[in-house]
Amino acid sequence: VRKSIEWDGDAETRRMSFDSTGTLLLVTANGKEDAVFEVASGRKLATLQYTQEAQFSLDGSLVVGGNGKHIRAWSTKDWSKVYDLPNGPDYVTRFAVHPNNDLVMVGGPNSARLVRLSSGQEVAKIGVGYTNFAAFNRDGSLIFTYASSGFAVWNSAGSRVCGTASLANARNAAISPDDRYLVAGPPDSGTDIMVWKLKSILAGCGVTDKDLM
Numbered sequence: 001v002r003k004s005i006e007w008d009g010d011a012e013t014r015r016m017s018f019d020s021t022g023t024l025l026l027v028t029a030n031g032k033e034d035a036v037f038e039v040a041s042g043r044k045l046a047t048l049q050y051t052q053e054a055q056f057s058l059d060g061s062l063v064v065g066g067n068g069k070h071i072r073a074w075s076t077k078d079w080s081k082v083y084d085l086p087n088g089p090d091y092v093t094r095f096a097v098h099p100n101n102d103l104v105m106v107g108g109p110n111s112a113r114l115v116r117l118s119s120g121q122e123v124a125k126i127g128v129g130y131t132n133f134a135a136f137n138r139d140g141s142l143i144f145t146y147a148s149s150g151f152a153v154w155n156s157a158g159s160r161v162c163g164t165a166s167l168a169n170a171r172n173a174a175i176s177p178d179d180r181y182l183v184a185g186p187p188d189s190g191t192d193i194m195v196w197k198l199k200s201i202l203a204g205c206g207v208t209d210k211d212l213m
Contacts, residue, residue: 107131124158
């Protein structure tokens with residue numbers, strides 16, 4: 001054990017993620033507002049009010065999350081609010097963010113919404129049912145979701161490119177930062193991790209390199 005970080009209360013930790021430098025740790029816990037810690041010292045840097053299920057932007061400059069009433073973006077330089085937009089009426093289950101394209105995905109129990117980060121304007125509703133997973137590719141031209149309706153790939157306008165009813169346990173999925181791989185847990189209980197070449201998945205959807213930004 002290299003470092004132990006004290007955790008407030010007895011809330012169950014649901015998700016943890018590092019920023020692009022590996023120096024900041026973002027923690028989501030059941031029923032609590034998200035918190036940010038400095039990895040080297042274990043010191044809590046910020047508690048993000050009205051913010052749950054948050055995500056770092058790819059460049060690490062922002063943390064974006066929210067709840068049933070807010071979509072909030074926070075600067076990682078000083079933890080000041082950059083945006084505070086209305087949200088709802090549903091609670092949130094997942095966020096994905098691509099500030100360079102002014103887009104944020106807000107997943108909920110009934111669907112996911114593609115929203116302009118600067119204004120809160122809804123671009124499109126994406127997927128049907130509970131959103132378990134949401135992610136952008138590096139350039140923000142594609143969005144990946146796993147909802148009750150299955151795994152799907154969407155373009156940045158919110159139009160469905162392709163999808164499948166089942167793709168292992170995509171509730172526990174991730175896309176590598178270099179867009180090379182999609183990984184997911186097994187469909188049933190077990191210890192194996194399923195790994196796909198993302199380029200092959202996109203080729204099966206009819207997406208080629210020239211279609212990407």
